[in-house]
Amino acid sequence: MGAQLRLLPPSLPFRFFAAAAVYHVVLWALLALGADEVPGFVGGPGLPLAALHALTLGVLAMTAIGATLQILTVATGQALRALWPCHLVSWLYIPGVGVLLVGLAINDHLVSAAGLLPVLAALGLFGAITADLLRRAKGLRVPILYIWTALAALAGLALLGFLLVADLGHGILAGWGVDRSAIGLAHMILAVYGFMGMLALGYSQILVPMFALAQAPAFPRNLHIHVALAAALILAVVWALVPLEGLSTGGLIVAAGIGLVGAAAHVAQMVTALRTGMRKRLGLSFVLVRVSWGALVASLVAGPLALMGLLGGQGVTLWGAIALLGWLLTFLLGVLQRIIPFLVAMNASKVGGVPPRLSELAPDMPLLYHAACHAAAVVLVLVGLVADQGWPVRIGASIGVCGGLAYLWFAIAVYRRMHGPRPERGAPPPATGGPGVEAGGETSNGKR
Numbered sequence: 001m002g003a004q005l006r007l008l009p010p011s012l013p014f015r016f017f018a019a020a021a022v023y024h025v026v027l028w029a030l031l032a033l034g035a036d037e038v039p040g041f042v043g044g045p046g047l048p049l050a051a052l053h054a055l056t057l058g059v060l061a062m063t064a065i066g067a068t069l070q071i072l073t074v075a076t077g078q079a080l081r082a083l084w085p086c087h088l089v090s091w092l093y094i095p096g097v098g099v100l101l102v103g104l105a106i107n108d109h110l111v112s113a114a115g116l117l118p119v120l121a122a123l124g125l126f127g128a129i130t131a132d133l134l135r136r137a138k139g140l141r142v143p144i145l146y147i148w149t150a151l152a153a154l155a156g157l158a159l160l161g162f163l164l165v166a167d168l169g170h171g172i173l174a175g176w177g178v179d180r181s182a183i184g185l186a187h188m189i190l191a192v193y194g195f196m197g198m199l200a201l202g203y204s205q206i207l208v209p210m211f212a213l214a215q216a217p218a219f220p221r222n223l224h225i226h227v228a229l230a231a232a233l234i235l236a237v238v239w240a241l242v243p244l245e246g247l248s249t250g251g252l253i254v255a256a257g258i259g260l261v262g263a264a265a266h267v268a269q270m271v272t273a274l275r276t277g278m279r280k281r282l283g284l285s286f287v288l289v290r291v292s293w294g295a296l297v298a299s300l301v302a303g304p305l306a307l308m309g310l311l312g313g314q315g316v317t318l319w320g321a322i323a324l325l326g327w328l329l330t331f332l333l334g335v336l337q338r339i340i341p342f343l344v345a346m347n348a349s350k351v352g353g354v355p356p357r358l359s360e361l362a363p364d365m366p367l368l369y370h371a372a373c374h375a376a377a378v379v380l381v382l383v384g385l386v387a388d389q390g391w392p393v394r395i396g397a398s399i400g401v402c403g404g405l406a407y408l409w410f411a412i413a414v415y416r417r418m419h420g421p422r423p424e425r426g427a428p429p430p431a432t433g434g435p436g437v438e439a440g441g442e443t444s445n446g447k448r
């Protein structure tokens with residue numbers, strides 16, 4: 001019941017999830033349009049950069065905002081002080097990202113700036129709302145540490161992102177004697193492993209045990225893992241920003257090594273939760289989640305290999321694709337297809353009547369289409385990068401667009417079932433073993 005009291009008006013988290021589902025289609029469409037420029041992309045304006053930020057700002061950060069506003073209020077038991085700041089974040093961020101993408105795609109600095117300012121204002125406000133919730137939260141010590149780390153990384157990546165956009169328009173960095181690629185690398189590490197990475201690992205501490213009906217990850221082992229990952233992140237950002245010939249590459253490889261140990265230990269804790277959980281059949285969503293864990297570890301092996309030049313000219317782009325498409329996007333799409341029906345069920349039962357089963361809410365056909373398209377799209381993009389060819393990227397991205405449309409179909413169908421007609425209770429459950437019954441939460445330091 002406490003959880004239901006903390007439910008936000010459904011349109012608030014869902015507008016972010018809906019926008020993420022739309023930008024997911026935009027990501028693949030931009031990648032298909034700019035396919036010939038993708039192999040060899042190491043920054044600079046154009047369609048690949050716009051596609052990259054349709055993914056990072058339009059899908060990853062967008063979902064993170066919607067999920068954080070809802071999950072943190074339920075998990076911490078703390079209410080938001082007011083709803084209007086959350087509405088304001090959505091009015092600034094959702095269209096702001098669109099304008100920024102256009103500016104990056106056509107390399108128009110004024111348009112980029114017109115999009116960037118509302119995006120930065122929204123991210124700042126989101127940071128303030130989240131910090132206020134974290135400050136008042138009780139319990140959940142380790143997940144909260146992850147989210148504080150993610151907020152600190154968000155501040156850093158936004159500042160570096162601002163400098164990178166300003167440099168696109170005014171070439172300021174060279175004038176300051178600052179190496180643009182060093183800023184780009186630090187921005188990428190802070191954004192991928194800092195902001196999005198820490199949020200994904202932090203929320204996994206809550207969501208994976210919740211969906212698997214398992215014990216929360218063991219304390220203080222999960223705290224030690226967080227300390228190792230945070231240390232690796234700080235080391236990597238410092239070495240990226242201080243390009244000392246030979247030394248910084250060595251420093252980055254050491255940081256990646258520490259990160260690899262931390263990430264492997266995190267994945268081991270998650271696998272233990274799945275193995276010991278009371279719910280064994282977790283369906284398609286956790287196939288995506290498990291694949292993403294493999295990609296997380298692979299990205300921390302590919303990174304150092306790319307830095308040592310052992311992955312060829314495409315090394316850095318390949319590393320970015322494994323981390324962003326293989327790990328973060330796959331993880332997010334796996335978890336989101338559980339969160340959306342879960343939230344709809346919570347809201348539907350709030351309006352009285354028999355709470356719907358999650359399996360009644362989530363049509364499985366679009367998810368099957370999506371999973372097949374997503375796998376083909378990611379593999380073909382990676383093949384295009386390894387082969388240094390644009391056409392596999394174009395085919396892959398076009399299949400990605402189909403997968404994105406299937407995911408949008410799923411999201412709309414579930415949302416409509418919140419108020420609309422649902423399949424008859426007792427109708428045969430879907431073939432893929434949908435999400436199943438509701439779950440209870442546990443705190444991450446082992447206390448119920």
Ligand code: HEM
Binds near residue numbers: 052119188
């Ligand atoms: C405040 C929002 C952001 C702005 C203004 C921004 C801006 C930029 C710009 C201008 C570049 C091009 C750098 C270059 O030409 O070398 C870039 C690169 C990149 N950004 Fe962002 N970004 C933002 C947020 C993010 C987020 C949230 C992520 C990931 C989660 C991300 C991931 C990346 C990656 C991976 C690169 C490629 C690195 C490179 O080019 O060296 N960005 N960003």
